[in-house]
Amino acid sequence: MPPNRPAYLLSALLLAAAAAAVGARRHASPAANATFAGEPVYLWPLPKSVSSGSRTLTVDPDLALDPQGLGGRSPAVAEAFQRYRGLVFAPWAHAARAGRARYDVTRLTVVVASANDTLALGVDESYAIYVAAAGGVDSIVGGAIIEANTIYGAIRGLETFSQLCVFNYDTKNVEVHNAPWHIQDEPRFAFRGLLLDTSRHYLPVDVIKQVIDSMSFAKLVPTYPNLWKGSYSKWERYTVEDAHDIVNYAKKRGINVMAEIDVPGHAESWGNGYPKLWPSPICTEPLDVSSDFTFEVIFGILSDMRKIFPFGLFHLGGDEVYTGCWNTTPHVRQWMDERKMTTKDAYKYFVLKAQELAIKLNWTPVNWEETFNSFEENLNPLTVVHNWLGPGVCPKVVAKGFRCIMSNQGVWYLDHLDVPWEDVYSGEPLAGISDREQQKLVLGGEVCMWGETADTSDVLQTIWPRAAAAAERLWSQLEAISAQDVETTVLSRLHRFRCLLNHRGVAAAPVTNYYARRPPVGPGSCFVQ
Amino acid sequence: MPPNRPAYLLSALLLAAAAAAVGARRHASPAANATFAGEPVYLWPLPKSVSSGSRTLTVDPDLALDPQGLGGRSPAVAEAFQRYRGLVFAPWAHAARAGRARYDVTRLTVVVASANDTLALGVDESYAIYVAAAGGVDSIVGGAIIEANTIYGAIRGLETFSQLCVFNYDTKNVEVHNAPWHIQDEPRFAFRGLLLDTSRHYLPVDVIKQVIDSMSFAKLVPTYPNLWKGSYSKWERYTVEDAHDIVNYAKKRGINVMAEIDVPGHAESWGNGYPKLWPSPICTEPLDVSSDFTFEVIFGILSDMRKIFPFGLFHLGGDEVYTGCWNTTPHVRQWMDERKMTTKDAYKYFVLKAQELAIKLNWTPVNWEETFNSFEENLNPLTVVHNWLGPGVCPKVVAKGFRCIMSNQGVWYLDHLDVPWEDVYSGEPLAGISDREQQKLVLGGEVCMWGETADTSDVLQTIWPRAAAAAERLWSQLEAISAQDVETTVLSRLHRFRCLLNHRGVAAAPVTNYYARRPPVGPGSCFVQ
CATH class of the missing domain: 3.20.20.80 (Glycosidases)
Structure with missing residues (x-):
């Protein structure tokens, strides 16, 4: 960015503010107001802190990306920008653009501090947005700026920015209402x-x-x-x-x-390929706890999956294990007897052994709560209980x-x-x-x-x-959510978000039907159904 | 195409055959067999004439388009080819392509006789497809060829070709089974x-x-x-x-x-913008038959729409016209009385006048059957009755x-x-x-x-x-449809077509649920639900 562009200073300022907000996460933060200038803030989910004004800005259909910072020039940012530009503007917007029309927002500066694109649990998703008219009386500097520490924060910011953009059917422009906007946000x-x-x-x-x-x-x-x-x-x-x-x-x-293999209770179908995984032809679930082969297959599957799923967590299931037929299958019963195990002990043995295999592959195991409910005292401390x-x-x-x-x-x-x-x-x-x-x-x-x-x-x-x-x-x-009237402000924002999903081609169902996914009850607007 | 490629000869031959088939349309044609080599022909809708063999051919993920004929090089053909290649191959197919693997089908020749891209009712949609291995014992010449008189015939052929292409989960190749295929088709x-x-x-x-x-x-x-x-x-x-x-x-x-404006019975909402279109504030439907302004507005709308819709047919509605409140609105009643019209006469007057306006704009009017049922003797001979x-x-x-x-x-x-x-x-x-x-x-x-x-x-x-x-x-x-056992052959093809729609991201509902669009009743394959 040329050093004489004042946006840069503001940019640094916003980033510092965002970082401070991250630091402040554990302190109570003021609830975001739900309305501005009498109109609800039509953003979903509601950002952490929002301030807005009363100006309407037009957005150039040729909106340009101005990437800044180490991570700003990453292909992921450019690709996300293109994706959102496609969502905000109709396919004909560029062609319909008036030749010499002047737009208030002609470029979107995206500042991303880090070029590290690792997507781990807890990655910094914070971002800040500032939208104002260039040279407007209510701003020192103009333009639209998204600032984030990571490209994933920038992607969250782009989604929020896209929700600020509204099509005006009379002028056929995309507009940002209630500008200037200043948003600081993090999950x-x-x-x-x-x-x-x-x-x-x-x-x-x-x-x-x-x-x-x-x-x-x-x-x-x-x-x-x-x-x-x-x-x-x-x-x-x-x-x-x-x-x-x-x-x-x-x-x-x-x-x-995050991938899941649900053992030993929900893996019956594996036995179609490897019948030896079943205790017997009449006991096909849970998997055979007494056989080394069972754990060889699990480790083989986990090893294959490790190459595909970089995410640090892996779900091992462990729910709904009905061990009755372990007792009635002679070789499994004998194996348990030799080890003085009850079926509950055998279930624990199975889950803990599967956890070991996952941990060996540098995975954090996730297990359904039955494992915690049954033997919390033995569960690996790394376990995430679901x-x-x-x-x-x-x-x-x-x-x-x-x-x-x-x-x-x-x-x-x-x-x-x-x-x-x-x-x-x-x-x-x-x-x-x-x-x-x-x-x-x-x-x-x-x-x-x-x-x-x-x-x-x-x-x-x-x-x-x-x-x-x-x-x-x-x-x-939490404060922002609790302070609102669910049936008024929240509902009207949710209606609007459902219409946004529809507009983007997503088959979101009517909001207020008593049963989910029921069709609309009659003709009407998606904003009230 | 180089003149030494024998496919060219075949190409000309197929085109002649397709043309003959078009000519033969009014004669009874033999019903297409519904099964080949014991397997149903998994094509939907079923082509007019199909012959197949017993070979399996692999299709190159880098399948190239070989455009021939005056219309073959039109951008519409290239774009449709790209679209179907994207539907047939997974996004990773190109990268996974074995470096020196040899594929049976490496190019698709698309011969289109005419470059005229007018899309009128009755446009020639016929096409012929030939798919065989190059140098195979069961073919004189090899390759995959689509021939059509128009680009729209070629587009229909591409759809059929895409339905011949099946992914093999073991080899990860796209294959054409039961080749060689020879298909001649038209609607x-x-x-x-x-x-x-x-x-x-x-x-x-x-x-x-x-x-x-x-x-x-x-x-x-x-x-x-x-x-x-x-x-x-x-x-x-x-x-x-x-x-x-x-x-x-x-x-x-x-x-x-084809666009529709449904007058005079289903246009109540127009009056929100132009209240004068309503006979009175308590008679908002049908539109005011007695006012010239009504027909000025209709002509204005039709003129605007004419610039947008090149299709030769335009739907003028005319259904469900309940004229009761024409009788009870004084100025409309007076207008009818002066002309010795019943409300039925006035309805006829309205429809015929709207037809005239559409015809003036070089449109063929389509009207719902109530118009025919009420005054067939006066209906414009151009009318298409719906x-x-x-x-x-x-x-x-x-x-x-x-x-x-x-x-x-x-x-x-x-x-x-x-x-x-x-x-x-x-x-x-x-x-x-x-x-x-x-x-x-x-x-x-x-x-x-x-x-x-x-x-x-x-x-x-x-x-x-x-x-x-x-x-x-x-x-x-007709013969092909009637000859089949609806609950066996047709149903299995329809299941397959529904799965194809699902595979292409289309939310087609289960086939056999008693009520349409009901969810599946339980776990299972889309091929049987």
């Missing part, structure tokens, strides 16, 4: 997940990409397709290349992919020093179609945890899209708009 | 429509494009979004540029866009010399969710018409996606897979 939780179940129904790669795209709109981050669990036909499988493709596609949107059975689990988990992810099925299982968006919105990962150090052990939460009745035809409208409610809960400051 | 009806109702719910431009894309997969052709009918909010409108964008997008896929109320209408229409489009609501209204795919498949536009000359007056049919309960969230799974059943009825030879 409340690092882990803001969406589980995608690709085992009950095969989801084609393009559909997984549609889901990943839409996740980035709501600033959701990790997911874990059960990519290798079963296969209904020879055409419904994923290749290693497909998995690489998905991981790369997600990374460009700042989204990690809640699902009900409320109040994370408090117990973090009290014992384990990390926790909340997915309480009562509010965050998206296949529970009778859970309205307000209930999803009410899910609070820190409920019942007052100790600051214990709060830090809650990584965040995850909404779960189990696939019994969700396939390509309906998965997106089962996910949206309810997943957006969890996304705001996980991103925005 | 049975020129008008194979899908109505998209954008008035009950606004469908964003990107969603309309998704629908257009998916239509091209099933070789459906015209559609008519009611782009200008009402607006629920200032963000739910289409600009003129949007309409141009949609028309161009559709044209590249060989799809015409059936919807029930069966048996087209026979009466063509007996009077009018042209007809079938949309019998009992089988082809997609918003009737209780109509299973077999019933859609049973819809026959020529039912009850035995006279050859009268048969020619049936342009085809149209499935109607009325939008009371269909918005962005569910429109694609309400359309698919049932629209595919109508698509085959309208494209494939």
Whole structure:
């Protein structure tokens, strides 16, 4: 950037402010006001701190990227900028541009401090945005600026910037209302997940990409397709290349992919290829705990997956293990007897051994809460416990020093179609945890899209708009959320976000239908349905 | 093409054969066999004539286009080729390509006789495909060839070629099974429509494009979004540029866009902008028949639309006109009395006057069947009558010399969710018409996606897979369809086509659920749900 451009000074200032905000994360921060100039702030999820004005600025359809900082020139930033420019402007906007029209915002400066593109849990996603007219009376300097420490912060900022851009049907310009804007933002939780179940129904790669795209709109981050669990036909499988493709596609949107193999209780289909994994032909689940071969296969699968999934966490399942037929299969029963093991002991043995294998591959194991509920005293201290059975689990988990992810099925299982968006919105990962150090052990939460009745035809409208409610809960400051009137301000923002998803081609369902993914009840606007 | 390549000779031969087939259209043609080598022909809709063999050919991920003929080098052909290559090969296929691997099919020759890209009703969509290994024992010459008289025939051929290409999960190659293939094809009806109702719910431009894309997969052709009918909010409108964008997008896929303004019965919302169009504030429908201003506005709208929609047909509606309040509005009543008109006369006057305006703009008017049912003796001879109320209408229409489009609501209204795919498949536009000359007056049919309960969230799974059943009825030879066992051969092909739609990211619903667009009932493969 030429040194005589005053934006640079402001730029440095904003970055410092953003860094300070990061430092201040553990202190109470003022709740963002929900309205400005009488109009709600139509941003989803709500940023940490927002100030705005009363001017309307036009945005040039030829909006140029002005990349700054070590990371600003990375291809990922340029690609994300192009993607968002495509979302903000109609395909004909460039051609319709008036030859000599003057626009208020002609370039977007994106300053990224670091060129490191590692996407690890807890990566710095903070950003600051400043939008003002050049030479305007209400600003020292003009233009639109996004500043971030990492390219992933810049990507979050681009999403927010795109939500500030509104099409004016009368002038056919894209405008930013209520400028100047000054936004400082960062997520409340690092882990803001969406589980995608690709085992009950095969989801084609393009559909997984549609889901990943839409996740980035709501600033959701990790997911874990059960990519290798079963296969209904020879055409419904994923290749290693497909998995690489998905991981790369997600990374460009700042989204990690966490994989899961759910052992020993949900791996029956493996035995189709390796019948020796089954205790017997009439006992096909759980996997044979007594056989070394079982763990050889698990280690082989984990080793293969390690090459594909760079994310530091790996989900080993461990839920819903019904060990009855271990008892009734002679060689398994004999193996347990020799070791004076009950079936519960054998279950523990299995889970801990699988954890060891994952840790050996430099993975942090994630396990469903049944493992914690059954033998917390033996669980590897590295374990991240994944809640699902009900409320109040994370408090117990973090009290014992384990990390926790909340997915309480009562509010965050998206296949529970009778859970309205307000209930999803009410899910609070820190409920019942007052100790600051214990709060830090809650990584965040995850909404779960189990696939019994969700396939390509309906998965997106089962996910949206309810997943957006969890996304705001996980991103925005607690004070900001609690201070609002859910049925008024929040609902109108959520309607608007649902329409934004629709506008971007995402099949988000009506917001207020009592059952999720029901069709609209009659003609009407997406802004009120 | 170098003259020493023998493919050229074959090419000329196939083209002649295709031309002959076009000429033979009115004669009975042998039904295409539904199975080859024990395996169903997995093509949808079924081509007119198919022969295949027993070889498996591999297709090069770097498949090259070899354009031939006057029209072969048109950008539309190159663009369509790129599009289909993207659908056939995974994004990683090129990188995974084995360096020196030899593929059987390395180039696709596309011969297009004419460079004329006019997309009119009845444009020549015939094509021929030949796929064989170079130097194979079962062929004189090798390669893959598509021949067509127009670029739109070539686009249909590319769709069929893409359906011959199957991914092999073991070798990771794309293969063509049962080669050599020789296919000659052309549609049975020129008008194979899908109505998209954008008035009950606004469908964003990107969603309309998704629908257009998916239509091209099933070789459906015209559609008519009611782009200008009402607006629920200032963000739910289409600009003129949007309409141009949609028309161009559709044209590249060989799809015409027919627009509709439905007067006088379904235009109440116009009065929000022009209250004078309403007979009175308490009589807001139908439009004021007594006022010249009404027809000035209609002509203004038609003139604007003429610049946007090059298609030769324009839909003027004319259905569901309830004229009661014309009688009770004094100035309208007086106007009718002065002319000794009944309300029925006034309705006729309105429709005929609107037809005149459309004809003046060089449009062929399409009107719903109520107009024919009410005053067939006065209807302009150019009128295309659009059936919807029930069966048996087209026979009466063509007996009077009018042209007809079938949309019998009992089988082809997609918003009737209780109509299973077999019933859609049973819809026959020529039912009850035995006279050859009268048969020619049936342009085809149209499935109607009325939008009371269909918005962005569910429109694609309400359309698919049932629209595919109508698509085959309208494209494939009658004999081929009737000869098949609907519940076996056809169903397995339709399952496969639904999975193809899913694979291409289209949210087609399960085929066999009793109610359309219901979710799958449980885990399973898309090939059986």
